[in-house]
Amino acid sequence: xxxxxxxxxxxxxxxxxxxxxxxxxxxxxxxxxxxxxxxxxxxxxxxxxxxxxxxxxxxxxxxxxxxxxxxxxxxxxxxxxxxxxxxxxxxxxxxxxxxxxxxxxxxxxxxxxxxxxxxxxxxxxxxxxxxxxxxxxxxxxxxxxxxxxxxxxxxxxxxxxxxxxxxxxxxxxxxxxxxxxxxxxxxxxxxxxxxxxxxxxxxxxxxxxxxxxxxxxxxxxxxxxxxxxxxxxxxxxxxxxxxxxxxxxxxxxxxxxxxxxxxxxxxxxxxxxxxxxxxxxxxxxxxxxxxxxxxxxxxxxxxxxxxxxxxxxxxxxxxxxxxxxxxxxxxxxxxxxxxxxxxxxxxxxxxxxxxxxxxxxxxxxxxxxxxxxxxxxxxxxxxxxxxxxxxxxxxxxxxxxxxxxxxxxxxxxxxxxxxxxxxxxxxxxxxxxxxxxxxxxxxxxxxxxxxxxxxxxxxxxxxxxxxxx
Amino acid sequence: xxxxxxxxxxxxxxxxxxxxxxxxxxxxxxxxxxxxxxxxxxxxxxxxxxxxxxxxxxxxxxxxxxxxxxxxxxxxxxxxxxxxxxxxxxxxxxxxxxxxx
Numbered sequence: 001x002x003x004x005x006x007x008x009x010x011x012x013x014x015x016x017x018x019x020x021x022x023x024x025x026x027x028x029x030x031x032x033x034x035x036x037x038x039x040x041x042x043x044x045x046x047x048x049x050x051x052x053x054x055x056x057x058x059x060x061x062x063x064x065x066x067x068x069x070x071x072x073x074x075x076x077x078x079x080x081x082x083x084x085x086x087x088x089x090x091x092x093x094x095x096x097x098x099x100x101x102x103x104x105x106x107x108x109x110x111x112x113x114x115x116x117x118x119x120x121x122x123x124x125x126x127x128x129x130x131x132x133x134x135x136x137x138x139x140x141x142x143x144x145x146x147x148x149x150x151x152x153x154x155x156x157x158x159x160x161x162x163x164x165x166x167x168x169x170x171x172x173x174x175x176x177x178x179x180x181x182x183x184x185x186x187x188x189x190x191x192x193x194x195x196x197x198x199x200x201x202x203x204x205x206x207x208x209x210x211x212x213x214x215x216x217x218x219x220x221x222x223x224x225x226x227x228x229x230x231x232x233x234x235x236x237x238x239x240x241x242x243x244x245x246x247x248x249x250x251x252x253x254x255x256x257x258x259x260x261x262x263x264x265x266x267x268x269x270x271x272x273x274x275x276x277x278x279x280x281x282x283x284x285x286x287x288x289x290x291x292x293x294x295x296x297x298x299x300x301x302x303x304x305x306x307x308x309x310x311x312x313x314x315x316x317x318x319x320x321x322x323x324x325x326x327x328x329x330x331x332x333x334x335x336x337x338x339x340x341x342x343x344x345x346x347x348x349x350x351x352x353x354x355x356x357x358x359x360x361x362x363x364x365x366x367x368x369x370x371x372x373x374x375x376x377x378x379x380x381x382x383x384x385x386x387x388x389x390x391x392x393x394x395x396x397x398x399x400x401x402x403x404x405x406x407x408x409x410x411x412x413x414x415x416x417x418x419x420x421x422x423x424x425x426x427x428x429x430x431x432x433x434x435x436x437x438x439x440x441x442x443x444x445x446x447x448x449x450x451x452x453x454x455x456x457x458x459x460x461x462x463x464x465x466x467x468x469x
Numbered sequence: 470x471x472x473x474x475x476x477x478x479x480x481x482x483x484x485x486x487x488x489x490x491x492x493x494x495x496x497x498x499x500x501x502x503x504x505x506x507x508x509x510x511x512x513x514x515x516x517x518x519x520x521x522x523x524x525x526x527x528x529x530x531x532x533x534x535x536x537x538x539x540x541x542x543x544x545x546x547x548x549x550x551x552x553x554x555x556x557x558x559x560x561x562x563x564x565x566x567x568x569x570x
Contacts, residue, residue: 104547198528211526240533241526306510317487324488326560328551332488340489344499345506347487348475361513363523368516370524403505419527443527 003028005167005466008076008224015063015075022055022075022119025170029077029121033168036469040144040166042159044082045090045123051077054119071117072231079163079172082123083130084110085204089120093206094156095128096139097323097334107204108236109173109215116231121169125159129320130180130208131338132156133408136399139336144395145187146467147433151392154187156180157218161188164218166469171219171228177208178308179387179412181216182424186387186436189426191453191463192218193225195233196444197419199245203238209315210241212308212416221463222454225423226250229446245444253447254454258289261452263439264296264380268411271389275435278428279386282437285459286384286452296383298372301414303365308413309406310349310362317346341402370418377442382452385411387424387436411438421446425453426462434462475504 003025006014014020030048037043058075061067067074080086083093085103087110092098106114114120127137135143135158143158145151146166153162157174161184164172174181176194185192193216200215207213215232219225230250235242265283267276287293298304320343325331335343349358376383388411398405415422420440427437437456441449457463480500484491491499545558554561 101551104543104550197526198530237535241528241530243528243530300516303513303516306513309506310510310513321488325553326562327548330553333490335489337495340491340495341499341502343487343489344480344483345503347483348479348503348507351483351486357514358507358510360523361516361518362510363525364518364521365513365516367521367524368518370527402502403509406506 002032002167004032004169006170007220008073008170008227011076011170012068016068022058023052025075026051026055026077026119026121029169032166033122036166036168039149039469040146040162041141042125042143042163042166042168043079043122044092044094044125044140044159047089047120047122051119051121058117058119072227073113074117075119076117077119077121077169078113079122079124079160079169080110080120081126081157081160081172081174083126083175083206084173085206086110086120086123089123091123091206092140093129094126094138094140095336095339097329101328105204108201108238109232110204112231122163124157124163124172127156127158127338128336129206129339130156130175130177131316131342133179133183133405134158134393134398135184136395137336137338142395145392146469147189148392151394151433152187154184154392157184160218161185161190161192164188164190164220165467167466171217171224173215173217175205175208176214176216176416177212178312178416179409181218182387182412182422182436182438183408185218185424187392187434189434189463189465189467190218190220191222191225191426192216192424193229194415194422195229195446196421198242199421199444199446200232201236201239201242203236207319209312210319211315212312214416222425222450222457223251223254226254226450248447250447250450253451256451258291258452258455261291261382262380263291263293264376264383265293266296266298266383266385268386268389271386272391274430275386275389275391278430278435279437282427282456282460283384285456289455289459294380296376296380298369298376298414300365300368300372304369304414304417305407305410307362307365307369308409308417309345310358311366313342313346314349314359315346316342317350366417369414373414373418373420381441381448382445383440385438385440387411387438391430391433391435415440419443421449423449423453425456426465427460428462429465475500475507
């Protein structure tokens with residue numbers, strides 16, 4: 001196995017056993033980037049000299065237990081979605097308006113990864129401002145799905161997912177406001193975690209919708225998802241929306257057997273038969289491990305997309321108001337079509353005469369959706385649902401119809417409206433295209449979600465399949 | 470469901486509020502797209518929310534403050550590092566009122 005194909009935990013073992021160096025690991029990733037990048041366009045900035053410099057430093061420090069306990073990611077190359085501020089490294093948010101923006105500080109997620117010893121390998125492509133479900137709204141060219149270059153990788157963390165799937169890196173950071181980690185994870189066949197709203201600091205991530213944004217990651221397996229959350233979770237004193245919840249030991253909690261677990265299955269009304277079959281097979285795997293399965297419904301699910309797009313756009317119109325070309329970035333004329341559309345929709349929903357009918361009504365429906373979940377979680381521990389009712393679609397298939405594109409997020413936005421944690425994990429393939437299953441839990445139930453996903457993965461290791469590129 | 474109506478003058482008004490200068494092609498396209506999206510959003514009107522409180526955030530936190538103490542902050546040079554125009558440690562901005570030209 002090439003070094004760039006390793007998981008974080010496997011690479012860590014190898015570094016500690018002196019089987020290879022971080023320099024070799026970084027060089028393997030850089031070589032893979034050179035080999036695949038022209039095909040998939042997953043990255044906006046590759047940090048070759050600094051990554052090699054950091055790798056050399058990590059190798060000099062060594063990987064003995066005293067270092068490993070302090071720096072669990074020592075010498076590990078990661079890709080960061082280009083919406084996280086990185087000090088001294090261009091941060092574009094996928095938008096031409098920020099083409100030359102170089103932050104003077106690091107986002108908390110980046111600070112914590114660096115403290116843990118991680119090496120920033122590259123900044124990943126994304127839908128501009130994270131506005132999109134396919135990656136096609138990037139103003140630096142769309143990312144292609146490594147499984148089929150004529151199809152989208154899912155968005156908005158399009159480059160992060162494609163980069164992990166193509167083994168350009170060991171793992172990547174993403175953000176999820178309405179499904180932007182989970183949909184690309186599902187479309188690219190990797191594991192994607194969206195933590196509880198307020199579990200991971202939003203400080204330094206360019207805001208999409210502030211009441212919905214969640215800082216997540218895309219990894220090659222569940223163990224790595226737990227490992228990264230261990231580092232990023234917990235208040236930093238710089239994000240006022242973080243409840244003072246203790247951070248459990250996610251990694252230790254993975255392997256204990258599942259006990260008394262009840263899973264509620266939520267099936268969308270429309271779903272292609274091959275995808276439905278894969279979903280049901282996944283439920284069978286969990287049932288065989290002793291999970292009790294019942295079927296659940298969210299009475300207000302049909303209203304989730306409408307509420308989400310009004311609330312999200314309203315928050316977009318406020319957040320993007322700061323881009324006036326004074327402190328950073330170009331002027332507002334440089335906004336692309338999707339950003340303009342969302343700013344306009346949000347401004348409309350918040351304007352006099354429409355505020356009550358649109359924005360406030362959407363906030364009330366948000367309450368009902370959160371209540372639907374709360375009610376459901378009195379009966380079940382977790383909810384299982386497909387990530388998407390369809391396979392990765394063709395590039396260009398939905399670009400002409402924004403509403404059709406918005407509906408791609410049907411099964412992912414409810415978790416954001418209610419602030420819930422959710423994880424997408426590969427559950428099979430249809431015509432060589434990956435299909436993901438999603439687990440959702442109550443607020444701050446990441447440990448249970450990761451444990452369940454870990455046991456699923458042990459029995460159904462679909463995550464090991466890789467695209468031929 | 471009656472399709473939501475959004476007039477071209479409303480599009481102009483919203484663009485002004487949002488500080489966006491739209492070309493006439495953009496304005497026409499947005500008028501059509503916003504109408505379609507709003508028509509879809511109109512399904513929310515069917516939900517009875519008479520006794521429902523709005524949710525603007527889900528954390529349950531209220532009035533989060535921190536001690537009023539000075540901490541590390543950016544230098545003037547750092548704060549101005551990405552400015553399009555600057556002069557003597559200040560951002561240069563366009564005149565706010567025509568009469569100040």
